[in-house]
Amino acid sequence: MTRCGVLALQGAFIEHVQLLSALGVDTVQVRRPDQLSGLDALIIPGGESTSVGKLAVAYGLVEPIRRMAQEGFPIWGTCAGMILLARDVGFGQPLLGVMDIVVRRNAFGRQVDSFEVGLDIPVLRTVSTGAECGRPFPGLFIRAPLVERLGPAAEALARLPDDVRIAGQAGAVVAARQGKLVATAFHPELTGDSRFHRYFLAVAGS
Ligand code: GLN
Numbered sequence: 001m002t003r004c005g006v007l008a009l010q011g012a013f014i015e016h017v018q019l020l021s022a023l024g025v026d027t028v029q030v031r032r033p034d035q036l037s038g039l040d041a042l043i044i045p046g047g048e049s050t051s052v053g054k055l056a057v058a059y060g061l062v063e064p065i066r067r068m069a070q071e072g073f074p075i076w077g078t079c080a081g082m083i084l085l086a087r088d089v090g091f092g093q094p095l096l097g098v099m100d101i102v103v104r105r106n107a108f109g110r111q112v113d114s115f116e117v118g119l120d121i122p123v124l125r126t127v128s129t130g131a132e133c134g135r136p137f138p139g140l141f142i143r144a145p146l147v148e149r150l151g152p153a154a155e156a157l158a159r160l161p162d163d164v165r166i167a168g169q170a171g172a173v174v175a176a177r178q179g180k181l182v183a184t185a186f187h188p189e190l191t192g193d194s195r196f197h198r199y200f201l202a203v204a205g206s
Contacts, residue, residue, distance in 0.1 A: 002201055005030040005039040007065075009055040011047015011080060015189040019197055033064050041074040041204035044081030046142065046187050049105065052080055053094030062094060069098040074180035074204035082176075082183035083145050099178050100151030107146040107166060107185075114142045119186070121158045121175065127198040138193055139174065139186040146185050147173035154178040180204065 006016045008029035017027045020043075028035055030042070042065070044052070056062050069075050069085075075098075077085040084096050086103040108115070118136030125133070139158070146166065150156055150173055158175035166172045174185040180203055188196035 002026065002040045002204060003028065003038060004201070004204075005036065005042040007042065007044045007052070007056070007061070007081075009047075009059070009061075010051050011045045012078075012187065012189060013043075013045045013047075015187075016043050016045050016078075016197075019189050019192075019194055023194055023197060023201070025201065030061075031059065033060050036061075036064055036068065041076070041201065042068070043200075044075065044077040044084055045189070046079030046081060049080035049083035049089075050093045053084060056084075057094045062096065066096050066098055069096060069181060072180055074182075074200070076182040076184070076200045078184050078187055078189065079142065079144055082147075082185055085181060085183050087151070089145075099176065099181050099183060100153035101147045101176055101178075101183065102149035102151075103145045104148045105145050106143050107148075107172075108141055108144055111143050114140075114144075116140050117161060117164055119158050119161070119174070121196075123157055123177075124195045124199055127195055127202060132193075132195060137188070137195060138191045140188075140190050141174075141186050142190075144174075144185045147176055147183075150176060157182070158184075177203070180206075 119139040
């Protein structure tokens, strides 16, 4: 059975724990470095990335998580978690800096500009069954970042549909993967659709 840690310093960690528990996954709310041992995977949830980064520094979590990521440990960052995984956000805040992506924070504007849009995410076909097959994934963007630049080590898993343009540009990258590191600008844990969690668990177990 997979044992999945959820970084529980700030933000939407409990929703990940609930969704994973519903999938029968054993979860650990991680607040201290010793809680990282014995895990098979780790989720860094959404929230406020500067706060999470500063708390992670204060609790001595940055170095061990960075080392795990560099050694191939499966980590998925959602929203603020994506920001923490990025190598650069153009802003002086603590980062893990382990994914070859440059991320723009708050790319869609303020909280009131939050929105939901159906996303075509081809990799989810491998975990979809029955009525899920072919159904767009509910992309929930809450003061979300986007991937401004995708380095050669990373690949895009999802792009915004053509009618959602950012600064006149269509097709912005909103989910990426690099080895067993996965990042989404949106919040699958708030949708009740468990396909992205199942996809990450499959990546972790591969
Ligand atoms: N806007 C937040 C940040 O920049 C991220 C928002 C979220 O995680 N929903 O840290």
